[in-house]
Amino acid sequence: MNIPLVDIQERYRRNKTSIDMVVQEVMAGGQYILGANVEALEREIAVYLGCRYAIGVASGSDALTLSLMALGIGQEDEVITTPYTFFATAGSILRVGAKPVFVDISPDSYNLNPALLQKNITSRTRAIIPVHLFGQVAEMDSILKIASSCNLAVVEDACQAIGAEYKGKKAGTLGDTGCFSFFPTKNLGCMGDGGLVTTNDEKLARKIRSLRTHGSEKKYFHETAGLNSRLDEIQAAILRIFLKHLDEDNSRRKRAARLYEYYLQNTPCLLPRRNPESTHVYHLFVLLHPRRDLLKEQLLNKQIGCGIYYPLPLHLQKVFSSLGYKKGDFPVAESIAETSLALPMYPGLTEEDISLITQVLQEID
Numbered sequence: 001m002n003i004p005l006v007d008i009q010e011r012y013r014r015n016k017t018s019i020d021m022v023v024q025e026v027m028a029g030g031q032y033i034l035g036a037n038v039e040a041l042e043r044e045i046a047v048y049l050g051c052r053y054a055i056g057v058a059s060g061s062d063a064l065t066l067s068l069m070a071l072g073i074g075q076e077d078e079v080i081t082t083p084y085t086f087f088a089t090a091g092s093i094l095r096v097g098a099k100p101v102f103v104d105i106s107p108d109s110y111n112l113n114p115a116l117l118q119k120n121i122t123s124r125t126r127a128i129i130p131v132h133l134f135g136q137v138a139e140m141d142s143i144l145k146i147a148s149s150c151n152l153a154v155v156e157d158a159c160q161a162i163g164a165e166y167k168g169k170k171a172g173t174l175g176d177t178g179c180f181s182f183f184p185t186k187n188l189g190c191m192g193d194g195g196l197v198t199t200n201d202e203k204l205a206r207k208i209r210s211l212r213t214h215g216s217e218k219k220y221f222h223e224t225a226g227l228n229s230r231l232d233e234i235q236a237a238i239l240r241i242f243l244k245h246l247d248e249d250n251s252r253r254k255r256a257a258r259l260y261e262y263y264l265q266n267t268p269c270l271l272p273r274r275n276p277e278s279t280h281v282y283h284l285f286v287l288l289h290p291r292r293d294l295l296k297e298q299l300l301n302k303q304i305g306c307g308i309y310y311p312l313p314l315h316l317q318k319v320f321s322s323l324g325y326k327k328g329d330f331p332v333a334e335s336i337a338e339t340s341l342a343l344p345m346y347p348g349l350t351e352e353d354i355s356l357i358t359q360v361l362q363e364i365d
């Protein structure tokens with residue numbers, strides 16, 4: 001048996017003819033960066049998400065950094081986020097020279113716990129970055145309410161949640177900006193690096209567009225120091241093909257999640273809980289198990305992919321040591337980091353695969 005954690009080539013196999021064709025077209029066309037495909041992708045994603053502006057950038061990490069830069073966040077400022085996320089969320093705060101302030105997560109959703117926000121807001125707080133972890137939208141109503149009452153910006157890290165909805169609105173369209181990653185393993189992933197920022201604010205959109213090309217609106221005239229963070233034409237052309245299949249792929253992920261739920265009832269596995277306000281697009285299917293390490297070993301022995309997202313919460317990472325956090329500061333994040341395991345999840349996962357995977361889990365009590 002060989003079932004990967006993510007089947008990274010599946011999308012290519014399904015769309016080989018059209019991908020090969022668009023790649024050749026771009027190569028022959030000679031416009032390799034920020035051309036017609038990037039513009040079309042930006043329009044198509046804005047329509048898909050239901051927002052006014054979408055700006056293609058080089059990665060999800062840059063989408064976060066550019067959002068903070070456009071909001072004018074920098075030294076002396078504090079930005080609140082979760083310690084249980086991929087490094088880039090908090091890394092972007094450091095990159096603009098601001099201070100990350102971590103707040104623990106809810107045990108149900110693994111997302112930022114809004115009840116803990118208020119007491120972490122100081123006169124220096126400028127923004128909150130909620131992360132829609134594993135594909136489920138954070139509790140945005142409460143987060144937006146607190147942000148608005150304290151005059152804080154909200155930058156949504158929607159890198160893992162493209163297509164997920166919160167009360168009928170798409171993830172990444174609820175805050176001041178939404179940040180997406182097109183890293184190949186993502187629900188909408190390209191064949192290299194890529195990312196996107198969304199916003200409904202015209203001024204922010206203009207700033208982000210300028211910041212992605214070294215802070216210039218007119219070539220060789222620079223108003224601010226931006227980044228080189230442009231999206232390639234080849235990646236945009238491929239993403240336009242994959243975007244057409246995104247909803248169907250997300251539905252197949254949801255079906256796989258339901259099958260896991262079915263096969264894993266009556267086991268000690270604590271399954272991802274669904275927030276009734278949000279749909280879940282299962283970028284990852286992460287369960288909790290008291291004997292996680294044994295589970296991982298048994299799965300790997302049988303050539304079943306699995307992974308730990310994330311083994312060390314951010315407040316305990318060396319890079320953030322100067323912030324002075326210590327073990328015990330965020331008990332929920334720490335306990336989830338010790339017990340969580342991601343099982344294989346991708347649109348092509350079959351019921352037979354899930355039955356085989358869950359047999360291994362059923363054998364462990």
Ligand SMILES: Cc1ncc(COP(=O)(O)O)c(C=O)c1O
Nearest residue numbers: 059060061086088159181182183
């Ligand atoms: C939650 C989260 N934020 C940010 C990123 C950064 O995206 P990228 O790898 O495209 O820079 C990722 C993806 O890796 C992510 O999962």
